[in-house]
Amino acid sequence: MRAVGENYEAEEDAAPLEMLVALFEARGWPCESAHGEMSGEIQGSWTTYQVKGIWRPDDMVLQILCLPEIRVPDAKRKQAQELVARVNEQMWLGHFDIWSNGGVVLYRNGTMLGDDGLLSLSQAQALVEIAVDECDRFYPAFQFVLWGDKTPVEALDAAMVDAAGEA
Template identity: 30%
Template sequence: MSLAEDFLIGDDLHPIDLVETLAADQQWEFDRVTENQIAMAVEGLWRTYALTLAWAPQDETLRLICTFEMEPPVTRMGDLYDVINRANDQVWTGAFTYWAEQKLMVWRYGLSLAGGALAGPEQLNHMISDAISGCERYYPAFQMVSWTDQSPAEAMKVAIAEAYGRA
C-alpha cells in the first residue's frame, strides 16, 4: 500500500500525522514534539539538516523551517546577507534568512490550508524536498562568501546548478 493510500483509508488527516508517517517511511530520525509539531533530521550531501514542521490552527498554516548551523565572521555578514538576497531572488517556494542570535541559516515556508484544505503526502514530500534541495543548492555559496574573500556574485556561481542527492 502506498503512503497516499494509507491516508485515504482514515479520516483523521492532521498534517503532522502525515509528516510523521512520511518521516517513518523515509527512515528519517524524528521526534513528535507536540500534537502540532514534529522535528526531523534529514541527511543531505553537505550536512544533516534540522527540519521542524508545525501546524498553526489559528491561521491554518503548516510552517516548515529547515536549519543548519553557521557562524560566519562578523566582517563577512554584509556579504552573507547579500548572498541570501540573491538566493531568495531565485527561489519561489520558500525563503532564506539568517538568525544571528542562534547562529542558524534558516529556510522558511508556510503552506496555507485555509478553509479546511488538506495537504496530501505528495505535497508534504514536495515541501520537505524543496527545503532540503534549496539548502543543498545554496550551502556552498553561503560558505564561500562567509569564509573566503569571494564576492557575493562570485559565490552565487556555485549555486547555479541544481543539487542532486537524497532528501
C-alpha cells in the first residue's frame, strides 16, 4: 500500500476535503483547508491554477473549481461568453463559467458522493487531473480571443489542433 498522507493510505476512503488535502500534500502542492473548503495551487502547462474543493455535506456534493487566472475585460465579454458556450459543447465532465463579479474564467465540476460522503484517492486524483487538463486544453482559446483578436470559432479551432507526427 502506498502512503498518501500522514493519516490515509491509498486504499482507504476519507472525508472529501481531507482526501484532497492528503493528495495535495503527497504531491507537494501548496494547500490549505478551513470551513468546508480547501484551496491549493497546481502548475499547469500554461499557468498556475488555483484549485478549490467545496464540500456540501447536506447534499453530499463535492464541487471542484479550477481558476486559470484569466480575467475577461468588459470589451471582450461577448466574445468570451460565446467561446465558453462553444467550449462547453466539447466537455463531458464539468463546464466553464465567467463569474459576473470580476469577469473571472473558471472550470467547475460538481460530484455527488454516496451516502457515506467519502472520497477515494482515485476519485480525488481524477477530479483534480480532469480540472487541470481541461483548463490546459482550453487556455489557449481564451488567450486567442482576449489577446489575439481571434473570433471564438477561430480561437477554438486553433486551440484544438493536435500536432500530428514527429518533428
